[in-house]
Amino acid sequence: MALSENVISRAIIESYSAKLLSHLEVDVAMVGGGPSALTAARILAKRGKKVAVFERHLAPGGGVWGGGMLFNNVVVQDDVLDILDEIGVGHKPVDNAPGYNTVDSVELASGLIFSAIKAGAVVFNSMAVEDVVFKDGRVSGLVLNWGPVQKLGMFVDPLMVTAKCVLDGTGHPCEVINLATRKAQIKLDTPTGGILGEKPMWADSGEVSTVENTREYFPGLFASGMSANNVMGGYRMGPIFGGMIKSGVKAADLITKALESN
Numbered sequence: 001m002a003l004s005e006n007v008i009s010r011a012i013i014e015s016y017s018a019k020l021l022s023h024l025e026v027d028v029a030m031v032g033g034g035p036s037a038l039t040a041a042r043i044l045a046k047r048g049k050k051v052a053v054f055e056r057h058l059a060p061g062g063g064v065w066g067g068g069m070l071f072n073n074v075v076v077q078d079d080v081l082d083i084l085d086e087i088g089v090g091h092k093p094v095d096n097a098p099g100y101n102t103v104d105s106v107e108l109a110s111g112l113i114f115s116a117i118k119a120g121a122v123v124f125n126s127m128a129v130e131d132v133v134f135k136d137g138r139v140s141g142l143v144l145n146w147g148p149v150q151k152l153g154m155f156v157d158p159l160m161v162t163a164k165c166v167l168d169g170t171g172h173p174c175e176v177i178n179l180a181t182r183k184a185q186i187k188l189d190t191p192t193g194g195i196l197g198e199k200p201m202w203a204d205s206g207e208v209s210t211v212e213n214t215r216e217y218f219p220g221l222f223a224s225g226m227s228a229n230n231v232m233g234g235y236r237m238g239p240i241f242g243g244m245i246k247s248g249v250k251a252a253d254l255i256t257k258a259l260e261s262n
């Protein structure tokens, strides 16, 4: 069979269009494909929710790939090993340090991505979120543009998707909550009503607060991972990832509850 260039192009254009069209209206729209959002995406998709993840870069996985200072291993605590086992990611105990394990960061990043997609979440890579849809006092969706268009500063109007819940999983900059507070002048569910700002390194505290700070901060708008820590003034923790994974589990539970109570 002689291959047709036109068939190849048409197959991609039609299948991609179908995928995008079927995700113009979702249960959960996630911004950023870091470890916390990918964990939440996998769990929510497994529960039958319609989940789309929008990641600005070509490769989802966020801060996982780089390990610690490009030494491409990360550390996780014992209490997330069951989750790593569930998604088939290997781990090794650290000698003479009970409770600590190392994980190959490339295996963890790819495992989180693959398991989320296999569970039914759809990842749109190279798509950046530049604004939120804000209706009737609620964050109701996302405004999208191509990652490279945003990076080049091209003036191109965006497209929009609507969602019952939005998760800010953008990591340290908490981009979505930042822009929502700035543009919609919303008051967050924080002591000041605004973003408290991330604190410096304290691994132990940061790991705990990442999970505690995973919350709904405004109707329809949730935050996980380092984004939640920035909003609520938590410490950073560096290349240890148990808290990120547990934050994703908590985000999935909170969003499930929100979806099922409406």
Ligand code: 48F
Pocket (backbone or CB within 6 Å): 031, 032, 033, 034, 035, 036, 037, 054, 055, 056, 057, 060, 061, 062, 063, 064, 127, 128, 129, 130, 169, 170, 171, 172, 175, 224, 225, 226, 227, 236, 237, 238, 239, 240, 241, 244
């Ligand atoms: O920062 P990131 O990995 O998210 P996380 O789940 O995990 C944090 C850790 O990686 C690490 C840490 C752990 O110990 O401190 O930092 O909080 O991933 C965030 C993802 O969001 C994407 C970004 O490219 C990255 O992959 N992102 C950020 N802003 C946008 C975005 C945006 N506006 N639109 C789309 N994607």
